[in-house]
Amino acid sequence: MIAKYLLISFALLYQIIVAGDPTDSAASSDNDSHKSLIFEDSLFDALFEPQNHMYNPPWLDAFTVRITHQLFGQINNHAIGLPTGRRYQKKSMIEHNRTGLNIRYSNAFAPNWLLQGSWQARVFWNQDYEYDANKKNIDTEYRINELFLQRTLGRHSLKFGRQTLVWGETVGNSVLDVINHTEYRDFSIIDIEDARLNQWMLVWDFFNNQSQLSGFLNLYPEFNPSPVEGSPLYFALPINLRYTHRNSNPIFEAGARWSKSYEKSDIAFMGAYLWENQLQYRSPTEELMESSGIKNDFYLLGFSTNYALDRILLTLDISLNRGVFPDRSFFVITPLENTVNIKKDQVGISFGFEYGISATQDLSLSAKMEKILDEGDGLHANQALIKRGIEGTWLLRYSSRPLDRNTTFSGTLQGDLDGNAMVVSLRSNYAFSDQIEIGCHVLYIAANNDSRMALFDGDLRLGASITYYF
Amino acid sequence: MIAAIKILTAVVTAFLMSMSFSEEQTGQDIMNAVERMLRSSNDSSFAQIKLSSCRFGVTAGRITCAEKPRVKILETVTMNLGVDNKDTKSISITREPASERGVGMLNYTYYQTDRENQTWLYLSALGRVKRIATGASDDYGEPASIFGSEFTTEDVNYGNIEDYQINILSQTIQDGRNAWQLEAIPVTKKAKRSRYARTVYFVDKERYVSLRSEMYDKYGKQLKRSISSRVEMMNGHWVARSVTMFNLVSNRLSNMAMVDLHAGLSVNEDFLTQRSLIDSAYRETVLNQLRSQTK
Numbered sequence: 001m002i003a004k005y006l007l008i009s010f011a012l013l014y015q016i017i018v019a020g021d022p023t024d025s026a027a028s029s030d031n032d033s034h035k036s037l038i039f040e041d042s043l044f045d046a047l048f049e050p051q052n053h054m055y056n057p058p059w060l061d062a063f064t065v066r067i068t069h070q071l072f073g074q075i076n077n078h079a080i081g082l083p084t085g086r087r088y089q090k091k092s093m094i095e096h097n098r099t100g101l102n103i104r105y106s107n108a109f110a111p112n113w114l115l116q117g118s119w120q121a122r123v124f125w126n127q128d129y130e131y132d133a134n135k136k137n138i139d140t141e142y143r144i145n146e147l148f149l150q151r152t153l154g155r156h157s158l159k160f161g162r163q164t165l166v167w168g169e170t171v172g173n174s175v176l177d178v179i180n181h182t183e184y185r186d187f188s189i190i191d192i193e194d195a196r197l198n199q200w201m202l203v204w205d206f207f208n209n210q211s212q213l214s215g216f217l218n219l220y221p222e223f224n225p226s227p228v229e230g231s232p233l234y235f236a237l238p239i240n241l242r243y244t245h246r247n248s249n250p251i252f253e254a255g256a257r258w259s260k261s262y263e264k265s266d267i268a269f270m271g272a273y274l275w276e277n278q279l280q281y282r283s284p285t286e287e288l289m290e291s292s293g294i295k296n297d298f299y300l301l302g303f304s305t306n307y308a309l310d311r312i313l314l315t316l317d318i319s320l321n322r323g324v325f326p327d328r329s330f331f332v333i334t335p336l337e338n339t340v341n342i343k344k345d346q347v348g349i350s351f352g353f354e355y356g357i358s359a360t361q362d363l364s365l366s367a368k369m370e371k372i373l374d375e376g377d378g379l380h381a382n383q384a385l386i387k388r389g390i391e392g393t394w395l396l397r398y399s400s401r402p403l404d405r406n407t408t409f410s411g412t413l414q415g416d417l418d419g420n421a422m423v424v425s426l427r428s429n430y431a432f433s434d435q436i437e438i439g440c441h442v443l444y445i446a447a448n449n450d451s452r453m454a455l456f457d458g459d460l461r462l463g464a465s466i467t468y469y470f
Numbered sequence: 471m472i473a474a475i476k477i478l479t480a481v482v483t484a485f486l487m488s489m490s491f492s493e494e495q496t497g498q499d500i501m502n503a504v505e506r507m508l509r510s511s512n513d514s515s516f517a518q519i520k521l522s523s524c525r526f527g528v529t530a531g532r533i534t535c536a537e538k539p540r541v542k543i544l545e546t547v548t549m550n551l552g553v554d555n556k557d558t559k560s561i562s563i564t565r566e567p568a569s570e571r572g573v574g575m576l577n578y579t580y581y582q583t584d585r586e587n588q589t590w591l592y593l594s595a596l597g598r599v600k601r602i603a604t605g606a607s608d609d610y611g612e613p614a615s616i617f618g619s620e621f622t623t624e625d626v627n628y629g630n631i632e633d634y635q636i637n638i639l640s641q642t643i644q645d646g647r648n649a650w651q652l653e654a655i656p657v658t659k660k661a662k663r664s665r666y667a668r669t670v671y672f673v674d675k676e677r678y679v680s681l682r683s684e685m686y687d688k689y690g691k692q693l694k695r696s697i698s699s700r701v702e703m704m705n706g707h708w709v710a711r712s713v714t715m716f717n718l719v720s721n722r723l724s725n726m727a728m729v730d731l732h733a734g735l736s737v738n739e740d741f742l743t744q745r746s747l748i749d750s751a752y753r754e755t756v757l758n759q760l761r762s763q764t765k
Binding site for chain 1: 568615725727744755
């Protein structure tokens with residue numbers, strides 16, 4: 001039923017696109033016919049008229065507004081075989097029926113000053129999982145994403161406020177991209193770029209021709225939030241997960257990075273004192289039935305580089321994390337008696353290959369690998385690591401903008417290095433104008449019982465969105 | 471007064487060019503003069519550009535946009551450097567449309583055949599700069615599109631004239647102006663990797679501006695055509711303020727309207743670095759200073 005509903009939506013959208021295609025047959029005939037045709041560029045006279053010289057009024061120019069409505073759902077009725085031998089039935093259902101408003105403001109309001117922020121609001125309508133979680137009532141959500149004030153002084157720049165800091169060259173799959181915490185709320189978010197959350201930080205940069213020295217201080221580190229109730233990633237647990245108490249134990253993060261650009265390459269070295277973004281939870285005592293997240297600080301040393309060779313860009317990121325917990329997982333709560341509370345060192349490497357196939361097509365492939373050093377040392381007989389050896393992911397991306405320039409297509413395949421799970425994501429957008437765009441999204445998950453994604457094996461999700469910019 | 475001096479300088483320059491070429495003008499000489507005129511018109515320059523693109527159709531024998539054109543507004547700062555000022559550093563910032571506001575691109579283009587051009591793109595989602603591997607501008611077939619338009623890097627940069635055999639085909643009248651009809655055929659290994667096997671130019675004999683060009687593939691099929699208009703004296707140089715590129719394969723056109731152009735400004739080379747992509751406070755401050763120089 002839901003599949004039918006979504007397919008009808010797509011069919012209607014397709015009809016709109018095709019019906020709105022008024023190509024004159026003469027224009028698509030043999031190009032020799034153009035020799036006799038007349039072109040008058042008075043067509044573009046309006047661009048030179050004085051009233052068109054200026055942009056919007058400055059106060060309006062500082063704002064960018066995006067309104068999106070999204071429908072997204074699991075459409076495949078199927079059953080999953082569990083290790084216990086039982087079968088888990090999954091029915092098609094709409095997961096998203098929501099409207100989002102994003103407002104971005106960026107204004108250099110005085111020489112060497114900039115104020116930038118972004119704010120989002122969401123309304124969850126009937127059949128959205130947040131509507132269901134809100135006892136079948138329309139739900140809303142508001143959030144400040146980004147808000148910082150920047151001051152530039154000569155070669156120095158200072159930024160204070162909520163902001164993002166990304167390290168590493170391998171886009172979307174870097175072992176160095178660990179400063180900001182993330183929220184994978186559901187399967188409409190695949191890219192880490194969309195999952196990353198801002199934090200309150202003070203960032204200092206010093207620019208010197210082709211090199212840059214940067215430092216940051218975060219006095220309020222935040223952690224990956226637990227899945228929202230009702231979302232596909234949410235599991236009803238017999239205990240409550242609580243964030244850790246901060247007041248008695250103030251924490252901070254700090255780090256520095258130096259980078260330099262050469263003719264074919266950029267290199268960077270970095271070091272930081274950080275707290276792990278993903279909290280580890282232990283089974284609580286029976287009286288409390290609550291588990292507080294266990295904070296863990298560690299040191300990061302890293303190196304990143306890229307190398308451009310014609311249309312190929314090679315990237316490499318290397319990390320050494322000193323003092324991390326060996327067991328860190330989104331899904332796992334460790335029984336107290338089995339808790340591995342020994343800190344270990346971890347090495348990580350990401351490498352990527354990006355290829356510009358043509359002016360309108362790009363392909364990239366990357367892999368990320370992490371390994372705990374001396375992982376078996378210091379464990380008791382009853383303790384076992386959930387994951388041993390090398391753990392990692394691979395990511396393949398293809399993007400294309402066909403000749404009509406109004407359509408974009410992107411395909412993403414990602415999975416773990418063990419071959420236990422794979423996510424296939426296909427997206428296409430069509431822009432009717434600079435203001436209005438429609439999109440569709442197909443997502444398929446394949447996972448076996450050795451994967452943490454096993455419960456999503458065979459899920460096929462289909463989505464559509466319409467976006468208005470101004 | 472300054473404007474009058476600039477116009478006089480340009481007229482004298484053009485006169486001297488035509489004097490020096492009056493006896494023995496080769497195709498190479500003419501295209502070198504065209505390339506010099508273009509390069510000097512954007513040296514240490516600040517430009518506001520409107521880039522309009524649409525699918526085109528034919529109505530009563532006239533080419534028109536078959537849909538509402540998509541318009542991008544860009545601000546570009548360009549500086550020529552290196553030996554004989556033949557290398558170029560430029561930065562472009564998108565102002566419109568709203569969905570692309572703030573997207574920035576930094577380009578270093580080298581005249582030397584064996585030096586690869588460099589491009590960095592500012593990704594607002596990441597808040598960081600990313601190097602883009604574009605290769606040498608004329609290498610490996612299809613060059614990069616300029617902000618999604620029908621113009622490519624190859625179309626707006628003549629590259630190394632020595633890489634082409636240039637023949638004068640005829641002397642003709644184009645848009646009411648005396649013009650040379652020239653053909654440029656790639657001869658070096660690098661130039662042969664161009665998408666075009668042959669390009670025909672119609673060059674204004676007095677102003678050394680290309681009024682029209684036609685790009686052909688190796689089978690003689692015309693792939694693209696550009697038509698220039700509004701040739702005006704700007705800051706002492708003849709500039710085609712409106713250039714329309716027709717892609718005859720995709721039936722799309724793009725018009726590049728030079729809404730404002732000011733050359734010979736005081737531009738600090740430090741501005742043409744990655745800092746200007748990342749540091750918005752710095753970038754907007756310098757751009758405001760450049761805008762004030764143009765008043």
